[in-house]
Amino acid sequence: MSLDGPANEPIRPQRREKSEGWWGTRHTVTFMLFLGMANAYIMRTNMSVAIVAMVNHTGLLMLNSNSTDNKTDTRHSTSLPDGNYVWESDVQGHILGSFFYGYVLTQIPVGILSKKYGAIKFLGYGMLINSIFGFLVPFAADWGYVWLIIVRFIQGLGEGPSVPCTHVLLSKWIPVEERSRMGSFAYAGAQFGTVIAMPISGWLSASLIGWPSIFYIFGAIGTLWSIAFLAITYEDPGCHPGIHPVERKYIQRSIWGTTHNLNKKTIRIRRETELEDITIPWMSIFTSLPFWAILIANSGHNYGYDMLMTELPTYMKQILHFNIQANGVLSALPYLAMWFLSVGMSYIADGLLRRGCSLTIVRKSFNTIGLFGPAIALFAAGYTGCYRWLTVSLLTIAMGLNGGIYSGFKVNHLDISPRFAGILMAFTNCAANVAGLLGPMITGYIIKGEPTEENWRIVFTTASLVYVISAIFFAIFASGIRQKWDSEDKVETTKTETVELSIKE
Incomplete structure (x- = not known):
C-alpha cells in the first residue's frame, strides 16, 4: 500500500518478498x-492469585459472621490456609485495582511521546x-495495604507504555x-503470561517458600527481559544494522510504499526520524466514528476481561471452593483457550x-465472535455456580x-x-x-460481606451486557479503510530522511 495513495483506498495484500531463511528480523x-x-x-x-493466600479468610468469616452465616454457599468446602x-x-478490590490506576495515567502521554521519541x-x-x-510487594504488604496500593500503582505506571x-x-515492523x-x-x-502466572503463583503460594516468592521470581524474569529488549531491539527496519536488505525493502514497501529509480536500480525509502515534528489531526480523530468504534469495543472488552482476570481466583474460592493449587490451574484454563484460539483465528483472518x-x-466478523461469545457464556455461567465443572467449562469457552478481538x-x-x-x-x-478499573471495584462492592451465587450472577450478567453493547457498536461503525486524516499530505514534517538501499535484482 502506498502512503501516497488515496486515503480511502482499501488495503490489498501484495506479493510477498521473503528475506533469506524462514526467520526474519521482524519475527525476532x-x-x-x-x-x-x-x-x-x-x-x-500474579496478585490475583497471591491475594487468596495473603488474606486471612477465617478472620473475614468471623468479621462477617452476622451477615453471612445463612447466605454463604459452603458446598464443596475445603480448608484453605489463612494469610496474615x-x-x-472492597479493600481487596482496591488493591487489585490500584495497578490499573497507574497503568491508565501513562497511556496517553507515552502514546504521544513515543511518536516523537x-x-x-x-x-x-x-x-x-x-x-x-x-x-x-511483600514488604509493602507488611507495612500496610496503603503502601501495597502505592507500590502496585507505581508498577502500573511502569507497565502503562506496554500496549x-x-x-x-x-x-x-509488520507488513x-x-x-x-x-x-x-x-x-x-x-x-x-496469564497461563504461566496463575498456576505457578498458585503452586508457589501453597509451597513452603510461600506467596512472596511469586514477586521475587517474576520480578527477576521481568528485569532480565527488559535488559535483553533494550539491548537487541531497534525502533524500525531502517535503523536496524543487522536486518537483511530484502526484508527491509519488503517491510517498508508494504507499510509505506516505495518509489523506484530504474537507472540506478535502487529503492528510495522515506521514513520519519525521531526528530520529526508532526501535526496530529486531533479534531479529525475525535470525530471519527471508526475510532470511537474501537474505543467502545476496547472498553467493553476490558471491563469483562479485567474483571475476570482479577476476580476469577476469588470466585473459584468463594463459590466453587477449589483449593489454592487447583485455583491457580483452573483460573488459567480460560486464558489458555484464549491463547490458542486467538492465534488460530488470526491465521483464518489473514x-x-x-x-x-x-x-x-x-474485522467486524472476528470482533463479533470475540465479544458476543463471552457475553453468552458469562450469562450462562451465572446460573451454574453449583455445578463446578460446567461453570469452569463455560468460563473457558467465554475467554x-x-x-477473536485480536483479529478485530x-x-x-x-x-x-x-x-x-x-x-x-x-x-x-x-x-x-x-473501564477495566470498574470491573474489580464494582465486583468488590457487589459481593462485600455476601459472596453468594446470586451476587456473583449480578457480576456476570453486568459484564455480559457490557460485552453485547460494545460488540453492537463496533459492528455498526467500525471500518477497515485507512482514514483520510491519516494521509501523508495532512502531516507536516520538519525533518525526514531518505535511505537509499541498493538492491540486487
Whole structure:
C-alpha cells in the first residue's frame, strides 16, 4: 500500500518478498514483543492469585459472621490456609485495582511521546520499573495495604507504555498482509503470561517458600527481559544494522510504499526520524466514528476481561471452593483457550484477506465472535455456580472465544491509521483501562460481606451486557479503510530522511 495513495483506498495484500531463511528480523521483534506482553500480564495477574493466600479468610468469616452465616454457599468446602491480612472484599478490590490506576495515567502521554521519541526506551525502561517494584510487594504488604496500593500503582505506571509502544513497533515492523497473525501473536503473550502466572503463583503460594516468592521470581524474569529488549531491539527496519536488505525493502514497501529509480536500480525509502515534528489531526480523530468504534469495543472488552482476570481466583474460592493449587490451574484454563484460539483465528483472518475478503468485514466478523461469545457464556455461567465443572467449562469457552478481538478491534488501529496507530491505541487503551478499573471495584462492592451465587450472577450478567453493547457498536461503525486524516499530505514534517538501499535484482 502506498502512503501516497488515496486515503480511502482499501488495503490489498501484495506479493510477498521473503528475506533469506524462514526467520526474519521482524519475527525476532514480534517474539520479543510477545515475551514483553507475557511479562506485563504476569506482573498484573500474579496478585490475583497471591491475594487468596495473603488474606486471612477465617478472620473475614468471623468479621462477617452476622451477615453471612445463612447466605454463604459452603458446598464443596475445603480448608484453605489463612494469610496474615484481614482485608475486606472492597479493600481487596482496591488493591487489585490500584495497578490499573497507574497503568491508565501513562497511556496517553507515552502514546504521544513515543511518536516523537520512539517506543523502545519507553517500553524497556517502563517494564524495568514494573519488575523492580515487584520485589517490594511483600514488604509493602507488611507495612500496610496503603503502601501495597502505592507500590502496585507505581508498577502500573511502569507497565502503562506496554500496549501503545507495542502498537507503535508493530506499525513500523509488520507488513500489512501479516498484520492479523503477527499482531495476534504479539498480544497472545498476554494470555501466555496469564497461563504461566496463575498456576505457578498458585503452586508457589501453597509451597513452603510461600506467596512472596511469586514477586521475587517474576520480578527477576521481568528485569532480565527488559535488559535483553533494550539491548537487541531497534525502533524500525531502517535503523536496524543487522536486518537483511530484502526484508527491509519488503517491510517498508508494504507499510509505506516505495518509489523506484530504474537507472540506478535502487529503492528510495522515506521514513520519519525521531526528530520529526508532526501535526496530529486531533479534531479529525475525535470525530471519527471508526475510532470511537474501537474505543467502545476496547472498553467493553476490558471491563469483562479485567474483571475476570482479577476476580476469577476469588470466585473459584468463594463459590466453587477449589483449593489454592487447583485455583491457580483452573483460573488459567480460560486464558489458555484464549491463547490458542486467538492465534488460530488470526491465521483464518489473514487467509480470508489473501482471498480478497473485505478488511472491514473480517474485522467486524472476528470482533463479533470475540465479544458476543463471552457475553453468552458469562450469562450462562451465572446460573451454574453449583455445578463446578460446567461453570469452569463455560468460563473457558467465554475467554477462548474472546480471542477473536485480536483479529478485530485490537489491530484495527493499524488499519485506519498506520501513521498514528500508537496514539490511537494510547487513547482507546486508556479508556479501556478506566473501564477495566470498574470491573474489580464494582465486583468488590457487589459481593462485600455476601459472596453468594446470586451476587456473583449480578457480576456476570453486568459484564455480559457490557460485552453485547460494545460488540453492537463496533459492528455498526467500525471500518477497515485507512482514514483520510491519516494521509501523508495532512502531516507536516520538519525533518525526514531518505535511505537509499541498493538492491540486487
